[in-house]
Amino acid sequence: xxxxxxxxxxxxxxxxxxxxxxxxxxxxxxxxxxxxxxxxxxxxxxxxxxxxxxxxxxxxxxxxxxxxxxxxxxxxxxxxxxxxxx
Numbered sequence: 654x655x656x657x658x659x660x661x662x663x664x665x666x667x668x669x670x671x672x673x674x675x676x677x678x679x680x681x682x683x684x685x686x687x688x689x690x691x692x693x694x695x696x697x698x699x700x701x702x703x704x705x706x707x708x709x710x711x712x713x714x715x716x717x718x719x720x721x722x723x724x725x726x727x728x729x730x731x732x733x734x735x736x737x738x739x
Contacts, residue, residue: 687699
């Protein structure tokens with residue numbers, strides 16, 4: 654894979670992710686589970702809590718599904734290596 658191909662694929666996945674996050678934000682707001690008035694208009698606390706929860710839920714969809722997935726020691730090692738540099 655070339656650098657250009659890698660970045661293209663990451664951009665493609667990011668577009669999908671951005672859309673899904675906004676859809677989930679609308680779903681959470683529609684549910685009424687958030688007390689928006691409990692947080693100041695300048696605060697990023699609630700949006701950050703949402704993003705953390707959302708990314709935690711969505712993490713499973715990004716597990717590599719080929720070559721036996723994340724249980725494969727080679728894939729796990731590569732992911733852990735990438736995490737060190739993020």
